Amino acid sequence: MMQAAYDYLLIGGGIVGVSTALQLKQRFPAARILLLEKETTVGRHQTGHNSGVIHAGVYYAPGSLKARFCREGAEATVAFCERHRIPYQRCGKLLVATSPREIGRMEALAERCTQNAIKIELLSAGELKAAEPNIAGLGAIRVPATGIVDYQRVTEALLKEFTGLGGETRFSAAVTALSEDENAIEVVCGGERIRTRFLISCAGLMADRILVMLGIAPDFRIIPFRGEYYQLPQSYNHIVSHLIYPIPDPDLPFLGVHLTRMIDGSVTVGPNAVVGWKREGYGRFNFSLRDSLDNLTYPGFWRVMQTNLRSGLGEMKNSLWKRGYLELVRKYCPQLALTDLRPYPAGIRAQAVMADGGLVHDFLFAESPRSLHVCNAPSPAATSALPIGAYICDKVEGRAG
Ligand SMILES: Cc1cc2nc3c(=O)[nH]c(=O)nc-3n(C[C@H](O)[C@H](O)[C@H](O)COP(=O)(O)OP(=O)(O)OC[C@H]3O[C@@H](n4cnc5c(N)ncnc54)[C@H](O)[C@@H]3O)c2cc1C
Known part of the structure; x- marks a missing residue:
């Protein structure tokens, strides 16, 4: 029987994969650990295309992994940035x-x-005006713990x-291929076969396809949701x-177009949420036949479309x-004009959807005897990457034997 070259092999150099790899190495210093990333650097997909918000954990169902990991993650991210002098x-x-x-x-959200x-x-309307003279509203919730950072930089420091x-x-x-036997998993990568005692997949937009490679039929599918932004002029x-968010519609899965101060000093507007037709295609009209067929042949996709028809059409429009996009932000920042919306790169969310059309709200994991898969890690997974990594370490401890 061929010896496994690695104890742990990770797929995916996004913030979740790199955070997990580091914490595994910290916990098991003698373990042989390999991280495989298909791009030329870390953070080329969701990790490098997001709002850069350190979320405080406002929205998530009490008791959910998101609520717990986001709260812990916000503190852990700040501590990591302090240690590594990351702004x-x-x-x-x-x-x-x-x-x-x-x-x-808003009152329901305050209760949450x-x-x-x-x-x-x-904040009352008057207090809101005093805090943010350019923002109009009837009242607001202020969340002091929310912050901003460049997650690409955090991921590079983790690496x-x-x-x-x-x-x-x-x-x-x-x-490109995987097979599992009693003793190891064989990973095919660039024509080479690498054996590992345990596999951890943190493949973001490709999470479901990694499961399929291993012969596991996922009970969800990744549906890509584009998040399109604009940037305001430097002036x-x-x-x-502050970061300015609308009160989200509880029936919709995304947070609504917000004004985000970025760590480089600029301000972005966005993101919206529209179906993507290419999982890793960032141009507005990018299209992949395989990815589109994956959407269109999945019953869950049609059910999501049906349930969210009105909002989906609105987002598309x-x-x-x-x-129309401008009007979303003018609701609370009326002075902005069409010419203030400058192009800015989009991001694409990896959202797991069940066959009945239910969007998976919490972080979701799947396992085989020798593998663990991060199946759903959309926002706030960048904020939560350190606790997610720690959770995975707990789950896999002792399983690379
Ligand atoms: C528009 C947008 C805004 C967001 N805003 C925020 C925010 O403000 N705050 C926050 O906390 N979160 C935010 N998020 C969510 C956050 O960015 C993601 O949850 C997080 O980056 C997920 O990290 P990941 O490592 O799981 O995935 P990714 O960063 O997508 O990494 C997955 C990696 O796996 C690699 N991979 C895939 N398949 C293979 C393969 N076969 N072989 C080798 N490598 C492979 C990919 O190349 C990729 O690098 C946002 C997301 C989006 C899209």
Whole structure:
């Protein structure tokens, strides 16, 4: 029987994969650990295309993994940035209600913050105006713990620490086939066969396909949801001092177009949420036959479309019609004009959807005897990457024997 070359092999150099690799190496210093990433560097997909928000954990169902990991992750991310001198800011965020209906929702959200042990302040219209003169609303929730960071930089620092401890990485290394036997998993990568005692998949937009490679039929499918942004002109870099979010519609899975201060000083508007037709295609009209067929042949896709028909069409319209997009942000920042929305790269969310059309809200994992798969790690997984990595280490401890 051929010896396994590695104790742990990880697929995916996004923030979740790299955080997990580092924590494995810290916990099991003698373990042989290899991280495979198909791109030329870390963080080329979701990790490098997001809003850069260190979420405090406002929205998530109490008791869920998201609620727990986000709260712990916000603190762990800040501590990591301190240790590695990575710039971050705890600028706080405001969730702004712009109609009497949203005031009701805002109160429900405030209650959820209390359940999730998140410190907030409720602001009246006057207090909101005093805090943010360029923002209009009937009231707001202020969440002081929310912050901003560049997750690409965090991931690069995680990687440096991992390799510094003797962890191995290979880039331009796409995994194309897998097989599992009693003793090991064989990983095919660039024509080479690598045996590992245990496999951890953190493949983001490709999570379901890694399971299929291993002969496991996933009970979900990844549906890509594009998040399109604009950037405001530099003259608006100080238009707000907090991050400004709308009160989300509880029936919709995404947070709504927000004004985000980025750590480089700029301000972005977005992201929206429209179906993607190429999982890793960032251009508005990028299309992949395989990815589109994966959407169209999946009953869960049609059920999501049916359930969210009105909002989905609205998002699609605003994606193509900039003025509609502008109106979403003008609801709370009325001074912005069409010419203020400048192009900015989109991101693509890996959202797991069940066959009945249910969007998987929490982080989701799957396992085989010798593998563990991160199946659903959308926002706030960048914030939560350190606790997710620790959780995976707990789960796999003693299983690389
Ligand atoms: C628009 C948008 C905004 C967001 N905003 C925030 C935010 O403000 N705050 C927050 O906390 N979260 C945010 N998120 C979510 C966050 O970015 C993701 O949850 C997080 O980056 C997921 O990391 P990951 O490592 O799981 O996935 P990814 O970063 O996508 O990494 C997966 C990696 O696996 C690799 N891979 C896939 N298949 C293979 C293969 N066969 N072989 C080798 N390698 C492979 C890919 O190349 C990729 O590098 C946002 C996401 C989006 C899209």
